[in-house]
Amino acid sequence: MATKKKEVDEHLKIALGEIGEIKPWFDKDVNAYVFEHPSYPVEYAGESEEEVIQGYPQYLREFIRHRLNNRLHPLMEKATKGHGGKRPGAGRPKGTKKAPTKVVRLPTDIADWIVKRSSYPRVRQLIAKGKY
Numbered sequence: 001m002a003t004k005k006k007e008v009d010e011h012l013k014i015a016l017g018e019i020g021e022i023k024p025w026f027d028k029d030v031n032a033y034v035f036e037h038p039s040y041p042v043e044y045a046g047e048s049e050e051e052v053i054q055g056y057p058q059y060l061r062e063f064i065r066h067r068l069n070n071r072l073h074p075l076m077e078k079a080t081k082g083h084g085g086k087r088p089g090a091g092r093p094k095g096t097k098k099a100p101t102k103v104v105r106l107p108t109d110i111a112d113w114i115v116k117r118s119s120y121p122r123v124r125q126l127i128a129k130g131k132y
Contacts, residue, residue: 007068008061008064008065008068011064011068012057012060012061012064015039015040015060015064016057016060018037018039019037019039019040022035022052022053022056022057023035024046024049024052024053024056027045030045032045032046032047033045033046033047033048033049033051033052034052035052035053035056040060040063041063041076042056042059042060042063044056044059
């Protein structure tokens with residue numbers, strides 16, 4: 001399924017608008033000028049700033065073409081943005097605290113004895129459910 005050049009050019013124009021001015025920086029680790037943007041998983045490196053400014057849009061165009069043709073690995077695209085699906089108002093209301101709890105592990109024979117002998121029904125209920 002090949003996309004049309006016009007469609008790729010439209011998406012490239014939008015992407016370059018989101019990126020803004022391409023300002024490469026010199027990376028000492030690779031000894032070259034590098035540019036990347038967090039919105040797109042495309043990185044380009046070159047010997048000069050001008051080379052990077054001219055080459056980055058070509059690599060971005062190829063990425064967009066592959067994305068429009070559904071030829072990208074699922075890990076390349078983010079499934080969620082921001083807090084991973086956090087909804088406003090979800091979770092515990094602000095200012096409230098959970099009651100403090102303590103986990104105690106007992107040998108099974110002692111736990112069984114407590115279940116049989118305890119006069120507190122809540123203790124028997126929790127231990128019987130295996131939450132001891």
